[in-house]
Amino acid sequence: MHPSPTTTPDDAATTLAGIRATREKTRSDLCSYWFALVLFGTLTLLSTPFYSMGDGTEVGLFWLVAAPLGMAVMARYHHNRDEEIGVRPAPRAYVITSVALIAACFATGFGGGLADQPDVSSFGPPLAIAVAYVVFARLDRSALLAVMACVLGGLTIALAVADASNPGPILAATYGASFLITGLMVRRCTPTRR
Numbered sequence: 572m573h574p575s576p577t578t579t580p581d582d583a584a585t586t587l588a589g590i591r592a593t594r595e596k597t598r599s600d601l602c603s604y605w606f607a608l609v610l611f612g613t614l615t616l617l618s619t620p621f622y623s624m625g626d627g628t629e630v631g632l633f634w635l636v637a638a639p640l641g642m643a644v645m646a647r648y649h650h651n652r653d654e655e656i657g658v659r660p661a662p663r664a665y666v667i668t669s670v671a672l673i674a675a676c677f678a679t680g681f682g683g684g685l686a687d688q689p690d691v692s693s694f695g696p697p698l699a700i701a702v703a704y705v706v707f708a709r710l711d712r713s714a715l716l717a718v719m720a721c722v723l724g725g726l727t728i729a730l731a732v733a734d735a736s737n738p739g740p741i742l743a744a745t746y747g748a749s750f751l752i753t754g755l756m757v758r759r760c761t762p763t764r765r
Contacts (some may be wrong), residue, residue: 594705604711606648609703612707614641615747622739627684627692631677637720638673668706675699697727719753 614637619627649662679695681686701724708717723746730738 573757593602602706603649603652603715604716605754605757607707608716608750608757610641610644611753612747612750612752612754615743615748617738619743619747621741622737627680627739629647631681633754634676634680638676642669642673663679664710665707668703672699672703686765693738693742694727694731698724698746700746701727713757715757719749723749 575627602609616639618630618633618637624630676696676699679691679699683690683692683695702719704720704723705717708714708720726745730741735741
């Protein structure tokens with residue numbers, strides 16, 4: 572009979588530390604939501620002038636072009652990143668949330684306009700975005716993303732309750748800047764692969 576190997580407390584602590592480091596590195600490698608924030612923050616800022624034009628159709632047309640292009644750019648980015656790091660996260664929940672987000676934005680934006688409900692048209696899309704980003708925060712286990720989404724949702728509700736006139740440019744500029752700044756902060760804290 573061979574004596575069973577003994578593990579010292581130091582050996583166990585070293586093994587656990589190694590497991591934690593591997594888990595954190597994997598999470599860091601998979602942390603790519605900064606790209607979506609920067610991309611859609613930039614697109615949202617670019618959409619801001621369209622809120623001051625016409626009856627809102629211009630904003631809808633902008634997003635009718637920008638949303639699919641943005642999704643295509645994101646899909647390409649994630650494909651390349653997955654190939655580079657050799658880890659492919661399950662995209663199903665992200666795709667479902669993204670499709671639901673786009674559908675909710677167009678349904679409330681265009682639907683509110685067609686039904687002559689300017690509040691639904693003005694506040695529905697930003698609320699849908701805030702809710703979707705709470706879901707993304709849960710998927711990415713990001714407290715920062717959750718706080719940002721809740722603050723933006725709260726701002727949207729506050730403007731709706733205050734019956735703010737022409738809230739579109741304010742919300743677009745605030746959401747866009749928040750996404751862009753948060754994305755750049757996350758990117759800065761995410762180590763790059765060599």
